[in-house]
Amino acid sequence: MLSAVEASHSCAFISLRSNFEFWILMQLSINNLLPTYFPDTRKQTSEVWGKELSFSPGEMVKIVAPSGSGKTSLMHFLYGLRSDYNGEIGYDGKLSIKTFTAENFAAQRKERVSIVLQDMRLLPEQTVYENLYIKHQLQPYHPVEKIKEMAERLGIGSKLNSKCRTCSYGEQQRVAIIRALLQPFQFLLLDEPFSHLDNNNSMKAMDLMLEEAKIRGAAIIFADLERIDYFPFTKLYHL
Amino acid sequence: MLSFKPIKPLLQTGTNAASRWFSYIGLGIGVLLLLASVQMFVNIQQLMKEGSIRKNGFDFISITKKVTNETMGQPEKNVFSDKDVEELKSKPFVTDVAPLQSNLFRVQLSAGNILPFKTDLFVESIEDEFLDTVPPTFHWVEGQLKVPIIVSSDYLEMFNVFAPSQGMSQVSKETAMNIPVVLSVSGKGQKMDLYGSVVAFSDRLNTVIVPKSFLDWANKAYGETPTQGYSRLYIKTTDANNPELLSFLDQKSYVTNRDKTKMGRTKQVMEGIFTGLGVFGLLVVVMALMLFSFYLQLVIARSKENLQLLLLIGYSPLWLSKNVSRRFIPVYVSIVLVALALTQVMQWAFHHFAMYDREELKTPVHWSVVALAVILIVLSIITNYRLVKRLLYKLF
Numbered sequence: 001m002l003s004a005v006e007a008s009h010s011c012a013f014i015s016l017r018s019n020f021e022f023w024i025l026m027q028l029s030i031n032n033l034l035p036t037y038f039p040d041t042r043k044q045t046s047e048v049w050g051k052e053l054s055f056s057p058g059e060m061v062k063i064v065a066p067s068g069s070g071k072t073s074l075m076h077f078l079y080g081l082r083s084d085y086n087g088e089i090g091y092d093g094k095l096s097i098k099t100f101t102a103e104n105f106a107a108q109r110k111e112r113v114s115i116v117l118q119d120m121r122l123l124p125e126q127t128v129y130e131n132l133y134i135k136h137q138l139q140p141y142h143p144v145e146k147i148k149e150m151a152e153r154l155g156i157g158s159k160l161n162s163k164c165r166t167c168s169y170g171e172q173q174r175v176a177i178i179r180a181l182l183q184p185f186q187f188l189l190l191d192e193p194f195s196h197l198d199n200n201n202s203m204k205a206m207d208l209m210l211e212e213a214k215i216r217g218a219a220i221i222f223a224d225l226e227r228i229d230y231f232p233f234t235k236l237y238h239l
Numbered sequence: 240m241l242s243f244k245p246i247k248p249l250l251q252t253g254t255n256a257a258s259r260w261f262s263y264i265g266l267g268i269g270v271l272l273l274l275a276s277v278q279m280f281v282n283i284q285q286l287m288k289e290g291s292i293r294k295n296g297f298d299f300i301s302i303t304k305k306v307t308n309e310t311m312g313q314p315e316k317n318v319f320s321d322k323d324v325e326e327l328k329s330k331p332f333v334t335d336v337a338p339l340q341s342n343l344f345r346v347q348l349s350a351g352n353i354l355p356f357k358t359d360l361f362v363e364s365i366e367d368e369f370l371d372t373v374p375p376t377f378h379w380v381e382g383q384l385k386v387p388i389i390v391s392s393d394y395l396e397m398f399n400v401f402a403p404s405q406g407m408s409q410v411s412k413e414t415a416m417n418i419p420v421v422l423s424v425s426g427k428g429q430k431m432d433l434y435g436s437v438v439a440f441s442d443r444l445n446t447v448i449v450p451k452s453f454l455d456w457a458n459k460a461y462g463e464t465p466t467q468g469y470s471r472l473y474i475k476t477t478d479a480n481n482p483e484l485l486s487f488l489d490q491k492s493y494v495t496n497r498d499k500t501k502m503g504r505t506k507q508v509m510e511g512i513f514t515g516l517g518v519f520g521l522l523v524v525v526m527a528l529m530l531f532s533f534y535l536q537l538v539i540a541r542s543k544e545n546l547q548l549l550l551l552i553g554y555s556p557l558w559l560s561k562n563v564s565r566r567f568i569p570v571y572v573s574i575v576l577v578a579l580a581l582t583q584v585m586q587w588a589f590h591h592f593a594m595y596d597r598e599e600l601k602t603p604v605h606w607s608v609v610a611l612a613v614i615l616i617v618l619s620i621i622t623n624y625r626l627v628k629r630l631l632y633k634l635f
Contacts, residue, residue, distance in 0.1 A: 081551070102550070102556045102632055102635040103555060103556060103557060105635075106550065106553055106554060106555040106556060107553075107555070108553075109551070109552065109553035110553035110554075110555075111553075121548055121551065122548075123249065123545060123548060125248075126248070126249070130245060133245060134245050134246065134549075134552075135552050135553075137241055137242060137245065138241065138552070138553055138554060139553070179552070183553070
């Protein structure tokens with residue numbers, strides 16, 4: 001369980017406010033956002049680029065993004081992996097995340113924002129279980145037994161002791177999904193999370209993610225090439 | 240609780256254990272050199288600090304001018320002029336200067352019937368202030384037939400060493416002071432006999448001292464060689480080992496025959512050697528630490544992707560820096576402690592075998608050596624941490 005002292009130590013951003021606000025609901029907002037390598041004309045044809053949008057926990061946001069529209073870039077910007085954009089992104093409306101330090105981001109990623117990346121990014125030489133445990137021990141939202149439970153639910157229970165590089169892409173993707181669900185979050189960012197899964201496995205994974213978001217009261221921002229019918233979105237945007 | 244254990248295997252330390260051990264050994268040697276040099280420096284200070292023959296905290300040394308092939312035969316070049324005396328007096332490391340006046344006439348010493356010998360003698364005089372013992376009998380006025388003499392205790396010692404081989408009996412200080420001697424002075428075609436007796440022995444002045452009033456009178460009355468200057472000077476100084484004093488004397492080619500300054504020069508040389516060794520040791524330490532930092536950079540570069548991934552999923556760069564650098568602390572501590580232990584062993588061996596357990600030295604290492612070891616440990620930990628932190632933040 002995170003102590004108030006630990007929270008204030010690990011997040012310089014928090015030192016700007018009181019510890020209690022950490023549990024306050026986030027607002028994810030974007031304003032006039034555009035990658036530096038996109039021409040301004042994109043703003044006219046997009047429902048996201050160059051617009052002022054705001055997302056609150058609990059919302060289900062679907063972003064339809066054909067190839068080349070900057071889908072992965074958008075996810076990377078939102079998560080703070082890259083900053084080659086113009087415009088602003090705010091986690092709580094006031095500060096642009098461009099001002100965040102490495103420590104600020106670490107704190108946010110530990111407790112408030114989670115992501116499933118298109119290229120998965122697992123530790124290749126560690127086992128599935130180790131990959132998940134390393135994420136879990138950072139901020140345990142569930143008891144450690146939940147790891148096995150989720151793995152079995154998504155059909156990779158037998159792969160727990162296998163090194164990730166020996167797993168298929170579909171298996172790796174499911175590992176990445178479970179990893180994202182082991183922490184507390186108010187926003188779950190998804191970048192083509194089912195690209196290597198068949199329909200059956202996709203639906204199972206979607207069910208799990210919706211459950212986990214619901215118990216946290218969290219929002220999901222789902223970016224994909226097309227609409228996904230089994231994602232009950234409350235907002236729909238075309239990138 | 241957040242543990243570093245599952246993270247450890249993510250750091251690729253590389254399979255080359257040999258190069259790692261090389262840097263450990265290198266650091267160990269550097270630290271050992273540094274600590275041992277400091278300890279030897281301390282040893283020198285303790286050994287060379289002697290209970291010197293000092294009066295009221297001053298050292299007295301005599302100096303003459305060095306007789307070289309060039310100056311030989313030119314007496315005026317080998318004596319001190321009044322100007323030389325003034326120059327010496329002006330130096331900050333010289334408290335006072337007193338010239339020794341020597342006899343310019345012929346004087347012979349005989350012991351009458353008691354000790355059958357007669358010898359030519361040299362006598363000198365100096366201001367009373369410079370004498371270490373001045374008995375109340377040490378004065379002379381014109382017309383007085385008795386001349387008090389102060390003799391160097393070294394001479395008595397020497398006499399007692401050689402007396403048996405000459406068929407003479409050894410003499411104690413008290414006996415020597417009771418032997419009446421005859422001083423025969425001659426010059427300018429005149430001669431005169433006076434009675435002399437030893438009234439004191441000097442530990443400081445290695446000569447035969449007569450009252451200044453007597454020598455001045457006798458030089459005037461019987462002196463054949465003209466007064467030219469002083470062949471010897473006595474310097475009163477606070478520290479005969481003062482390097483400034485020694486280099487000044489060297490510069491002017493003044494020679495002193497006191498062991499004290501010889502010791503001072505030896506001390507200078509030894510201090511120089513160990514300072515050089517210490518500096519060398521410091522350089523080795525610096526190089527070894529640089530090697531360590533290269534090694535660290537290599538580890539982090541090799542583990543770059545893993546570390547970036549950890550940062551991506553929310554691990555704190557600060558926490559990672561602390562834990563990664565913490566891995567190296569035991570290494571640094573062990574190396575320095577081993578070097579410290581070896582220094583202690585060397586000190587014990589030096590004290591016991593080379594110095595025969597002399598009291599001036601202590602067997603345990605000096606506190607400054609231990610303090611230095613601690614400083615080295617702290618320094619290496621801090622620089623290590625800062626380097627790791629900088630590298631990790633760059634990954635972000």
